[in-house]
Amino acid sequence: SAVISQKPSRDICQRGTSLTIQCQVDSQVTMMFWYRQQPGQSLTLIATANQGSEATYESGFVIDKFPISRPNLTFSTLTVSNMSPEDSSIYLCSVRELAGGQGHNEQFFGPGTRLTVL
Amino acid sequence: AQKVTQAQTEISVVEKEDVTLDCVYETRDTTYYLFWYKQPPSGELVFLIRRNSFDEQNEISGRYSWNFQKSTSSFNFTITASQVVDSAVYFCALSAGNTPLVFGKGTRLSVIA
Numbered sequence: 001s002a003v004i005s006q007k008p009s010r011d012i013c014q015r016g017t018s019l020t021i022q023c024q025v026d027s028q029v030t031m032m033f034w035y036r037q038q039p040g041q042s043l044t045l046i047a048t049a050n051q052g053s054e055a056t057y058e059s060g061f062v063i064d065k066f067p068i069s070r071p072n073l074t075f076s077t078l079t080v081s082n083m084s085p086e087d088s089s090i091y092l093c094s095v096r097e098l099a100g101g102q103g104h105n106e107q108f109f110g111p112g113t114r115l116t117v118l
Numbered sequence: 119a120q121k122v123t124q125a126q127t128e129i130s131v132v133e134k135e136d137v138t139l140d141c142v143y144e145t146r147d148t149t150y151y152l153f154w155y156k157q158p159p160s161g162e163l164v165f166l167i168r169r170n171s172f173d174e175q176n177e178i179s180g181r182y183s184w185n186f187q188k189s190t191s192s193f194n195f196t197i198t199a200s201q202v203v204d205s206a207v208y209f210c211a212l213s214a215g216n217t218p219l220v221f222g223k224g225t226r227l228s229v230i231a
Contacts, residue, residue, distance in 0.1 A: 041223070042209065043163075048218060092163070094219075106168065107153070107213070109165075111162050
């Protein structure tokens with residue numbers, strides 16, 4: 001299984017600032033995603049990070065607020081821009097490995113970045 | 119569109135009791151995958167199981183078992199002889215084809231000693 005690391009693991013930020021979260025995978029993976037988990041809530045998909053092209057955002061999420069980069073098959077960044085207290089959440093990087101002709105899908109998650117916005 | 123419903127928000131049991139966590143899903147795709155994840159208080163997501171839509175065999179792994187029934191679109195999870203370490207939030211999730219996982223709202227399980 002893929003091993004995923006995220007930096008930073010947690011941060012406390014001031015309103016109006018931006019934070020960039022890094023996701024590093026120990027192997028090349030086909031698909032990378034970014035999820036948000038607000039306090040006491042489930043996981044919500046922010047976007048699919050596409051290598052070499054613009055990310056694909058889910059309804060309610062926009063590139064200006066959550067710019068994403070994916071320069072290669074093992075690395076991605078998510079920036080939370082112009083933060084407000086409502087952005088306080090855990091942000092999780094996730095990867096999908098496609099294996100075998102039968103389309104077996106494994107999806108793994110990083111340890112998360114716990115963000116608090118004051 | 120895919121949807122996952124976990125109707126039980128919170129469950130509390132006494133240690134050694136059996137407990138079943140319900141998961142009902144919706145999808146129009148014939149090929150899909152169902153997952154269960156555990157999120158302990160430490161916050162990381164722990165993968166428990168993946169089941170594809172063509173495999174309706176139930177699965178047992180130690181104290182854990184899963185009951186997949188396509189007829190009722192359900193993929194329920196049972197913990198036998200629960201332990202305090204089972205206390206966590208459990209998420210059921212669905213992926214059709216190569217689409218990203220869609221999660222249910224989760225069920226918070228508390229096992230009391």
